[in-house]
Amino acid sequence: MATTLLDRTVTKMRWRLIPFMLTLYVLAFLDRANIGFAKQAYQLDTGLSNEAFALGAGIFFVAYACLGAPANLLMKKFGARKWIGVTTLLWGLLSAAMAYADSETKFLVVRTLLGAAEAGFFPGMIYLTSQWFPQRTRASVMGLFYMGAPLALTLGSPLSGALLELQGVGGHPGWFWMFVIEGLLAVAAGFWTFAYLDDSPETARFLSAEEKRTLLDQLHSEESAKATSRIADAIRNPQVWHLAFIYMLIQISVYGLIFFLPTQVGALLGKKVGFEVSVVSAIPWIAALAGTYFIPRYSDRVGERRNIAAATLLMAGLGIGVSALASPLVAMVALCFAAAGFIAVQPVFWTMPTGLLSGTALAAGIGFTNMFGAVGGFLAPLIRVKADTLFGNQIAGLLTLAALAVLGSVAIMALKQVRATPVAPAGGSRLAKT
Template sequence: MKTITVFDNPVLNSAVTKAWKRLVPLMFSLYFIAFIDRVNVGFAKEAMQTDIGLSNAAFALGAGIFFAAYALFGIPANLILNKIGAQKWLSFTAALWGVLSALTGLVHNETQFVILRFLLGLGEAGFYPGILLLASIYFPNKIRASVVGIFVLGVPLALTLGSPISGALLELHGFLGRPGWFWMFLLEGIPAALMGIFAFFYLDDNPAKARFLTQEEKTALIAQLSTEQQQTVTGSALTALKSIKVWHLALIYGTIQISVYGLMFFLPSQVASLMGSTIGFKVSLVAAIPWACSAFGVYFIPRIADKYPAQRVSISVLCMLAAALGLALSAFSGPVMAMAALSLSAIGFLSVQPIFWTFPPQIVSGSALAAAIGFCTTMGAFCSFLAPMIRVEVEQWFNSNTAGLMALAFITVFCALLIACLSKKKAAGKVAQPHHS
């Protein structure tokens, strides 16, 4: 990529371009691997139910408890990262979750399954908010949605490529006397551990310590970021937690995650039902279609939002309304139309997330920003924990498989309304002068 953005200062352009080339591929690779390890449990569901007697309730609890642990440790993890730096914390986090994901292949009962999912949530809690904090440390607001967009692109690609990989690994059932899901968890967990070791030697904590920048480039980048931070509230973690605006953002992010994970964990089963088949390689290929489609949205829509920053709120609202429409249509459509509708949903709720993460750095900075990001991801994790159970409970309450999807659609519309309430002035980056509460 020749140029990333155009600033008046060519030295700043050079610094941003170098930071992009150095950090964004690593951010993408780590999240790509992390997301495979996070959601591959959906492909193991049916096989684990047969092999270890895993019930639907225990699966929903295990799928969700990951996020309960994530929520418990989200804010502390980000504050630790802010204190000790990205190099140590992100590399340790990646290695830890890789080991824990691999160990999931050794569970023999429901209790062990739930415990490993909880520990995996603890292990990964610092990663996603940490990467977002790293993006705010290195990249100016003008291109931040595009940066996070490439990072989040790891999600659809992980689900597009990871789905058939997970499905293929399940076909190893019986190899060396082990079930297919053992090989899936083991072989998809090892890369994270290796990437964690690599990240320790590759990452630099901040622009001042960046080995890949000249002193002139460091100065220009630090000056630009400092200018942006002067327009925000700088304070402690308590400053962020006392902010109504931060709570508003956290609630938005939480409702987004209900939509995402209420669909994601059940998509392989839903596709299998549409195809009249069991989960395997063929189903995994079809289940990858919505994520392949969403990759285009995740790549292009945040760039449009960066080009027209005053429209970030409107673009976000449209993304969530599209997601809601797709969820509703998928509940009452035949196989072909349902897959098209699910693809629309995937485009909507994945494309909105890079745009969302441009909002917190325009409100707070410093330790307050670390806490705000941590709090938003904590709220998202808590809501993600509830998402599978919300869908299961609604379907059981109404005795209908479509009821869960409709409930998700209504929640997604509510999310769109919350986003619409954001100040467009803030979304455009025209923040008020700093004040302290």
């Protein structure tokens, strides 16, 4: 009976929390990646060089990297509702402020501040998931959350493209309206957070006393089986460093492609970036939606993490490489596999640190791992531009990203195997690590 009640409770939490988390991630990803759509027109209007654009695209991750772990510890102290609400308000305002960043200095300053404001959001969401959902369901839960990235780029691509068509409205360029409107959507979501989110299962307004007790018993039993709960132990743990290195390689492949995808698709089509190119650019993200839905669910069903994550990242690397070398049609198909791979690998990846750590160590460990990912995000556009410049062609950067993704797959295979008890068709089993 307790297991049945636990399943019902998890289902209720899915319906309550995942749409909320997904909406915020769509807005966060859209606000950090929309400069890829503005790239051509923005550089033309402001005189920004390719090198300055790459630096600004990456500098977002400098403050983001430094503040991720402290932000998670602060969320643990002040509560998820206030912390996520304030974070969302701030990043929305700063994203809208990009509309006024009409010089290189302003561009770099606003991108840095945006990274600082967003630093607490993503690691906070990963930590929030670990505090609400049993371990055996987390890959699929995080897979649904991670659908925010391809959704942002599937729905956001046409939206951003359409807003760029507002060229001249009110005497402003199209990119001005894109930044303002998409930023204000996040501001509205911040106010929604204050009214909607509960800090923890203990204070959840939508759970009954019996549901809370059943859920908390399961979560506490899992916490007691984990390796460590102290911050110092987490930082000294070599497996945490190994995971952080892998996540850095994943993020290099992610952002090395995302920031340049609209212009890459435009080159394949022989057209400038606008509404038509933005619609075609959405196709790989539709593939990513499918991959992000099915691959983590499969991982939960069979209780396997490492091999599935490695194979998924390998698929992404091969897709990136083929997209650099093939004809336009084959390149678009390869980009679909690449997008599906590097988005779907991440929810499976995050089951590893959340299955290893607990308590304050988990909050810090997630922030620490995410910090390395932010370093990867910073390096990604710089690596791609540098490789293209060094070899004097437009495919060297893509091939470099492909090689780093393959290296990440090898690094995952070097991890100790971590298994979760497969989710039973009815009922469900408790988590076990072997």
